[in-house]
Amino acid sequence: MGKKSPNNSKNKPSDSQYIRYSSLGFQLIATIAIGMFIGVKLDDWLEMEKPIFTVCVSVFFVIIALYIVVKDLLKEQ
Numbered sequence: 920m921g922k923k924s925p926n927n928s929k930n931k932p933s934d935s936q937y938i939r940y941s942s943l944g945f946q947l948i949a950t951i952a953i954g955m956f957i958g959v960k961l962d963d964w965l966e967m968e969k970p971i972f973t974v975c976v977s978v979f980f981v982i983i984a985l986y987i988v989v990k991d992l993l994k995e996q
Contacts, residue, residue: 943991947984954980 957980958973965972 943988947988950980950984950987951977954983 954977955973958970958976961967961972961976962970
C-alpha cells in the first residue's frame, strides 16, 4: 500500500538539485545586495541628491547575477 514504484523516483528531483537551486537563489540575492550596497555607498560618498548610482549599479549587478545563474544552469546540461 505504501510502496513507491521505481518510476516515481525518476521524476522527483534529488536533494542535491534542491541544494543546487537554493544556492543559486542565495547567490542571486547576495549579488544584487552587494550591488545595492555599493550604489548606496557611492551615492552617500558623492552626496548625490537622487540615488542615481544605487539604481545604475543595482541594475548592473542584476544583469551580472542573471548571467551567472544562466551560465551555471546551462553548465549542468
